[in-house]
Structure formats: C-alpha cells, structure tokens
Amino acid sequence: MRADYLARRVGVFVLIVWLAATLNFFLPRLSGQDPVRATLLQQASLGGHVQTGLEAMVKEYERRFGLDRPLWKQYVTYLRDVSRFDFNYSISSYPRTVNSIIAEAIPWTVGLLGITTVLSFTIGTLLGALLAWPGAPRWMRLLMPPLWALHAIPFFLLGLILMYLLAFRMQLLPMFGGYTAGAFPGLTLTFVGDVIAHSILPALSIVLVATGGWALGMRGMMVTTQGEDYVTFAEAKGLRRLTIFLRYCVRNAILPQTTALALALGNILSGAVLVEVIFGYPGVGTILFHAIRENDHFLIQGIVFTVIVALGVATLILDVLYPLLDPRISYRRT
Amino acid sequence: MRNLLVHYGTPLGAVTAADSVSFSLRAGERLGVVGESGSGKSTLALAILRMIKPPGRIDAGEVWLDGVNLLALSDEAMRQVRLARIALIPQGSMNSLNPVMRIKDQIADALRDHGLAPSRRQVEERVRELLESVGLRPEVADMFPHELSGGMKQRACIAIAISLRPRVIIADEPTSALDVVVQKQVMETLARVQKDLGASVILVGHDMGLMAQFVDRLGVMYAGRLIEVSPVRDIFTQPLHPYTEMLIASLPSLEQKGTFRGIPGLIPLLRDLPPGCAFHPRCPHAVDRCRAEEPRLREIRPAGWAACHLR
Numbered sequence: 001m002r003a004d005y006l007a008r009r010v011g012v013f014v015l016i017v018w019l020a021a022t023l024n025f026f027l028p029r030l031s032g033q034d035p036v037r038a039t040l041l042q043q044a045s046l047g048g049h050v051q052t053g054l055e056a057m058v059k060e061y062e063r064r065f066g067l068d069r070p071l072w073k074q075y076v077t078y079l080r081d082v083s084r085f086d087f088n089y090s091i092s093s094y095p096r097t098v099n100s101i102i103a104e105a106i107p108w109t110v111g112l113l114g115i116t117t118v119l120s121f122t123i124g125t126l127l128g129a130l131l132a133w134p135g136a137p138r139w140m141r142l143l144m145p146p147l148w149a150l151h152a153i154p155f156f157l158l159g160l161i162l163m164y165l166l167a168f169r170m171q172l173l174p175m176f177g178g179y180t181a182g183a184f185p186g187l188t189l190t191f192v193g194d195v196i197a198h199s200i201l202p203a204l205s206i207v208l209v210a211t212g213g214w215a216l217g218m219r220g221m222m223v224t225t226q227g228e229d230y231v232t233f234a235e236a237k238g239l240r241r242l243t244i245f246l247r248y249c250v251r252n253a254i255l256p257q258t259t260a261l262a263l264a265l266g267n268i269l270s271g272a273v274l275v276e277v278i279f280g281y282p283g284v285g286t287i288l289f290h291a292i293r294e295n296d297h298f299l300i301q302g303i304v305f306t307v308i309v310a311l312g313v314a315t316l317i318l319d320v321l322y323p324l325l326d327p328r329i330s331y332r333r334t
Numbered sequence: 335m336r337n338l339l340v341h342y343g344t345p346l347g348a349v350t351a352a353d354s355v356s357f358s359l360r361a362g363e364r365l366g367v368v369g370e371s372g373s374g375k376s377t378l379a380l381a382i383l384r385m386i387k388p389p390g391r392i393d394a395g396e397v398w399l400d401g402v403n404l405l406a407l408s409d410e411a412m413r414q415v416r417l418a419r420i421a422l423i424p425q426g427s428m429n430s431l432n433p434v435m436r437i438k439d440q441i442a443d444a445l446r447d448h449g450l451a452p453s454r455r456q457v458e459e460r461v462r463e464l465l466e467s468v469g470l471r472p473e474v475a476d477m478f479p480h481e482l483s484g485g486m487k488q489r490a491c492i493a494i495a496i497s498l499r500p501r502v503i504i505a506d507e508p509t510s511a512l513d514v515v516v517q518k519q520v521m522e523t524l525a526r527v528q529k530d531l532g533a534s535v536i537l538v539g540h541d542m543g544l545m546a547q548f549v550d551r552l553g554v555m556y557a558g559r560l561i562e563v564s565p566v567r568d569i570f571t572q573p574l575h576p577y578t579e580m581l582i583a584s585l586p587s588l589e590q591k592g593t594f595r596g597i598p599g600l601i602p603l604l605r606d607l608p609p610g611c612a613f614h615p616r617c618p619h620a621v622d623r624c625r626a627e628e629p630r631l632r633e634i635r636p637a638g639w640a641a642c643h644l645r
Contacts, residue, residue: 229428236383236424237444237494238416247443248432255434327478328433 020308087302092294098302109283113268124214132222151212156274159205178282221253266314338395351377366545369555421495427511431479438475464493485516557612574640
C-alpha cells in the first residue's frame with residue numbers, strides 16, 4: 001500500500017518538474033525576443049557604430065547555441081540537459097556555467113533562509129500556542145500587538161531600518177555582503193565569525209517579520225482547537241493542563257503549520273530576493289536579480305527550474321510524511 | 335447538590351443558567367434530567383464537574399460527594415476527582431476523541447495523569463479489559479477514531495469513563511445522533527458497566543422514551559430551575575407540575591395517532607425571566623400568586639418533589 005502511494009507521489013513530482021521544464025523552455029521563446037541579437041545589438045550600440053558583420057555573428061552564435069535547429073530538436077536536447085541539471089553557460093558571466101553560479105549561491109541562501117525560516121517557525125509557533133493558552137502567564141499577551149505590527153512591515157523595509165540603526169548609526173554590525181570584502185573564504189574560525197556577523201542583519205529582519213505570521217497562524221488554530229469536543233472531554237478525563245495543552249491542543253493545531261513550513265522551506269530559494277539584494281548577500285536572490293537585469297536567459301531558466309524542483313521536493317516530502325502526522329490522511333488513496 | 339447557582343456573563347447582562355438547583359443522588363441510582371434546549375441541563379452536568387468555562391461562573395451552591403464539597407476543592411484536587419470519582423460520557427454527536435491519537439493512548443494518558451504509572455504491558459492489558467467490558471474487540475486499541483463507527487466511538491468513550499471505576503457517571507445525551515439500534519446497544523452497555531461498578535448515573539437528555547426505559551427517578555428542568563423530581567413511573571402516570579403534565583401530554587402515543595399537541599408559547603429568555611414562577615405565562619392554571627412569588631421545590635407526596643404553588 002505504501003509503496004503504491006509513494007510511487008504515485010513520485011510520479012506526480014516528475015510530472016510537475018517536466019511541466020515546469022517545458023514551460024520554462026517555451027515561455028521565453030513565445031516572448032519573441034532574441035537574446036543573442038539583443039546582446040550583440042547592445043554591445044554594438046555601446047561601441048557607438050553598427051557593425052557590418054552583425055547578421056553573420058548572430059547566425060554563428062545561433063549555430064553554436066543550437067538555436068538554428070528545429071524547435072522539437074532543441075526541446076529534446078533541452079530536456080536531456082535539464083535532466084542532468086545542465087543549463088549551459090551563463091550569458092552575462094560567460095564562460096562560467098549556470099550550474100557553477102547557482103551551486104555557489106545556494107549554500108548562502110539555504111544557510112540564511114533555512115535557519116531563519118526554521119527559527120521563526122519554532123519561535124512563532126511556540127508563541128502562538130502560548131498566546132492562545134489560558135494557562136500562559138499574562139504578560140505574554142503584551143507580545144501580540146508588537147508581533148502584529150512587525151508582521152505588517154515588509155521585511156525589506158524593516159531591513160533598511162535595521163541597517164540604518166545597527167550598521168550605519170551604531171556601527172555594531174557590517175552593513176553589506178556575505179563576508180568582508182577581500183576575506184578568503186574557507187572553514188576558518190575568523191571567516192565563520194565574519195559570515196555570522198554579516199548574516200545577523202538580514203536574518204534579524206526576516207525573523208522579526210516572519211515570527212509574527214507564524215504566531216498569528218498558530219494562535220488562530222489553537223483557538224479553534226481549544227473549542228473542540230475532544231479538548232472538553234480531555235478535561236473531563238482529569239488530565240493535567242500540560243497534557244491537554246501539548247497532546248490535545250498543540251498536537252492538533254500544529255498540522256496546518258507543518259504544511260506551511262514545508263512550503264516555506266521549498267520557497268526559500270526564491271523567497272528573499274529583496275532582502276538579499278538590499279544586504280548584497282551573495283545568495284540565489286541576488287544572482288536572480290542580476291540575471292534579470294542583464295537578460296541572462298540561461299541563468300534565469302536555471303534558477304527558476306531549481307526553485308521549482310525545490311518546491312516539488314518539499315511537497316513530495318510533505319506528502320510522504322503527512323499521513324504519519326495526521327492518520328486521517330491515509331496512504332491508500334490520492 | 336444544594337442551591338447551585340450558575341451565571342453566564344453576556345454583553346446584555348448576566349444570564350442565570352441554573353438557579354437554586356438542589357437534588358440528591360443515591361449510590362447506584364439512575365437519575366434522569368430532562369428539559370428543553372437552554373433549560374440548563376448541560377450546564378448542570380458541567381457544573382458538577384466544575385467545568386463551566388468563562389464567561390460562565392458557579393456563584394453559589396454545594397456539591398457533596400461522599401462527604402466532600404467539590405466546589406470547595408482546589409483546582410488540582412478537583413482535577414483528580416474528574417474521571418476517578420465522577421466521569422463524563424460526552425454527547426454522542428460530538429467528536430470527543432482526539433482524531434490523531436490511537437484509542438489506547440487516549441485511555442493510557444488518563445491512567446498516567448491520575449498517578450497510575452503501570453508498565454506498558456499492564457496498560458495494554460487494562461486497555462484490552464476495558465474495551466472488552468464495553469463489547470469492543472481488542473484491535474480497536476490500535477485504531478484511530480475515524481476508523482470507528484459512531485456507536486463504537488461512544489463505547490470507547492464509555493470505556494474511558496469507567497477506566498478508574500468512578501462513583502458517579504454523568505451521561506450528557508450519550509446517544510444523540512445515533513440510530514435507534516445503536517442507541518439501544520450503547521444504553522445496554524452503559525447499564526451493564528454501571529451495574530458492574532455499582533456507580534450512580536445522571537442521564538441528561540430530552541428523549542422521554544429513553545428516560546422511561548433507563549432511569550429510576552426523573553428531574554425536569556425549566557428555565558434553569560429544577561421544577562419536579564419524582565420516581566419515573568409517577569412522572570408518567572401522575573405528573574405534579576403543570577409543565578411536566580403538558581410535556582407528557584405532548585408525547586406522541588400509539589392510541590391517538592395523528593394528533594400532536596405542543597406546549598403553547600416559548601421558553602422564556604433566561605436574561606429576561608418573568609417574575610414569580612418562570613412558567614406562569616404558558617401555564618393554563620396560573621393564578622395571581624404565580625405571577626408574584628417564585629415557588630420553591632418541596633415534597634408534595636413521598637419522593638415526589640415539585641415547585642408549584644398549586645400543589
């Protein structure tokens with residue numbers, strides 16, 4: 001039964017990835033833009049005069065990139081490349097490959113956003129649960145308005161404010177980048193410390209904003225759950241307040257939160273473009289920003305595809321784990 | 335129970351959900367409590383367990399069980415009384431079992447929180463015993479609530495309720511939303527475990543037929559007040575209170591097919607009760623005294639109590 005379920009889920013995953021890859025292939029071609037010509041024209045206009053060999057150059061590049069072949073052949077080649085995670089060369093930073101650029105950026109983004117997402121989920125969910133619980137200390141109730149207010153601020157704005165206060169005025173933290181310019185990346189204590197110091201500002205702005213969202217969601221679910229009949233019956237069973245809180249309220253209220261967490265984790269590669277750009281953080285968001293500015297189709301394709309695969313993997317993991325969390329969702333049927 | 339008074343705070347002012355409710359319950363006795371929706375019968379059940387939630391509040395009264403006044407106990411002592419001395423069987427229409435926990439875990443946590451920490455094997459043993467006593471197969475222990483039928487769920491609730499051998503079982507409409515066949519099975523299960531334990535039962539509901547079959551004595555509630563308590567046979571043959579009389583008369587009978595007689599008028603708003611007897615606007619026999627003075631519950635014939643000036 002479970003193997004069957006797993007096979008179906010993996011099938012759906014492959015289908016999603018294939019659909020995404022196909023869209024990724026056809027959408028730019030539907031736009032009618034010719035990136036090779038556009039790039040060459042741009043360079044020519046910078047040069048100040050029209051090059052006579054432009055048409056010949058366009059032809060030559062198209063032959064090199066395989067753009068002169070029939071569309072279906074291009075598509076087949078593309079699918080084969082994509083299945084090997086090969087997205088060719090970057091146009092803007094030729095001769096670097098798209099792969100190497102993304103691979104370099106992923107640890108930064110996953111490090112920053114993975115940790116901040118898990119952190120804000122944990123703090124937010126815990127706070128939200130306690131906020132809705134009558135047994136919690138009263139002063140906790142005072143936390144709600146500031147959390148709401150923070151949640152309403154876009155995190156890039158909060159990032160700018162924090163940057164101004166902590167980095168510019170007080171000069172407590174570095175303002176910009178993933179590490180000090182000129183530092184040699186490596187697994188040394190100084191470098192790691194440097195990286196952490198640089199990540200505090202972007203991390204803080206994300207955590208401060210996101211925690212409120214998690215807390216609000218959890219609090220809402222807790223309020224609903226506490227009105228459930230099984231909580232009343234649990235009290236009639238003479239259970240301790242802590243048992244009721246943990247096993248009858250939090251345990252049930254956390255289910256939708258888990259779904260949201262998995263989706264948030266799947267989204268981290270694309271989730272913080274603005275934060276990364278503002279803080280000049282060398283992650284996927286920043287390279288996506290530059291790729292779009294420089295019309296680097298291959299790099300954009302590579303990033304979009306990676307994001308989709310990440311989301312697909314997160315959903316797949318969630319689908320496989322969810323029946324363990326909530327037995328009402330069975331492995332038997334889709 | 336003596337002079338229980340329960341209020342609910344509402345934006346429109348305090349509502350009295352139970353007013354000077356007094357009755358006694360003998361060991362092993364089955365007492366029924368009937369009343370219309372909003373007459374305070376569920377409030378009564380929750381008040382005995384001290385589970386009235388804000389904005390509700392127990393303002394006065396005493397609930398004595400084996401020489402201990404429950405309303406004077408500390409919260410922690412009251413927690414230990416729940417299930418161990420007084421157990422609740424919830425309404426049949428409710429999802430009273432946690433959907434994400436196995437049945438055995440929902441029995442085991444009750445044992446654990448009441449200071450019984452037997453080994454895993456002992457717990458399994460006890461769970462199997464309890465399930466068997468309510469007529470459920472041992473496999474049910476490892477199942478989740480959504481895998482059980484309504485009747486099975488309700489029996490699982492009974493198994494939980496009797497797990498600590500309580501002295502009193504409060505059953506709040508235990509068979510609502512169950513079909514008649516299952517209803518009968520559940521009531522038979524309840525009757526059997528009650529006999530085994532020698533516990534008393536308070537059965538709350540509005541199904542007069544069920545009451546007639548199950549209880550020894552019957553209490554009738556109207557607008558938060560207990561207006562009559564009599565042996566169940568007497569209530570059906572010679573009701574004391576005009577409301578009870580009309581309630582019995584409104585029951586469909588086999589002899590008079592096709593006629594249905596309700597009680598004219600509506601139950602009064604609890605926040606805006608008429609002065610005197612709360613029933614007087616609907617009572618065909620009302621006299622001036624009924625409009626001015628509230629009647630107290632008194633013994634009118636041996637074991638027959640009613641709150642009516644006319645008796």
